[in-house]
Amino acid sequence: MTDVSAPSELFQRIEASFLRQGMMQHLGARLLRVEPGCCEIALPHSELVSQQQGGFHGGAMGALADIAGGYAALTLVPLDSEVTTVEYKINFLASFKAGELRATGSVVRSGKRIIVTTAEVTHLAPDGKPTVCALMQQTIVPVPKTY
Numbered sequence: 001m002t003d004v005s006a007p008s009e010l011f012q013r014i015e016a017s018f019l020r021q022g023m024m025q026h027l028g029a030r031l032l033r034v035e036p037g038c039c040e041i042a043l044p045h046s047e048l049v050s051q052q053q054g055g056f057h058g059g060a061m062g063a064l065a066d067i068a069g070g071y072a073a074l075t076l077v078p079l080d081s082e083v084t085t086v087e088y089k090i091n092f093l094a095s096f097k098a099g100e101l102r103a104t105g106s107v108v109r110s111g112k113r114i115i116v117t118t119a120e121v122t123h124l125a126p127d128g129k130p131t132v133c134a135l136m137q138q139t140i141v142p143v144p145k146t147y
Contacts, residue, residue: 010034010036010075014034014039014071014075015031015034017082020147023063024041024063026048027043027060028043028044029064030042031071032102034075035075036075037072037075037076037110038075038104039068039069039074039075040103040104041064041068041071041102042100043100043101043102043103044099044100045097045098045099045100045101053095054097055097056096056097056123056133058092060101061090061101061133062134062136064101064103064121065121065138066085066088066119066136068103068104068119069085069088069103069106069117069118069119069138069140070083070085070138071105072107072117073107073110073117073140076107076115077142078142080145081144081145082142082143082144082145083115083140083141083142085138086114086141088138088139089137090134090135091134092134094131094133096131096133098126099126100124101121101122101124102121102130103119103121104119104120104122105117105118105138106118106119113142114139115139115141116137116138117137117138117140118135118138120134120135121134
């Protein structure tokens with residue numbers, strides 16, 4: 001009988017890279033879901049991710065979206081590869097305090113040299129109400145893995 005709660009090999013691969021990200025670890029981000037072409041990451045509200053008015057900082061929202069999109073891309077490249085962001089464009093739709101952010105990255109098109117992803121950042125209020133607060137489009141390139 002297979003343990004359905006055990007992380008998949010794909011999840012373990014992405015998690016190994018995610019745990020090497022000092023910024024995400026410092027900010028308290030968590031890897032939630034990994035599937036081929038998809039990745040979801042959570043970031044709780046804290047003083048570490050807030051701007052001067054107490055809401056989530058746009059830089060934290062952008063970083064979360066960038067990383068979710070990047071890991072969605074990483075699920076589709078060879079094991080001896082990593083990925084890096086060439087560019088991204090993000091639209092901020094709303095600002096929120098408290099709760100947590102969840103970024104879901106998805107691959108739109110995966111080529112040998114360029115991978116295009118999107119990420120939707122959703123705010124989960126303390127009562128559980130979800131609201132989309134940012135949308136990102138990103139260009140990724142595969143690079144050799146150096147660790």
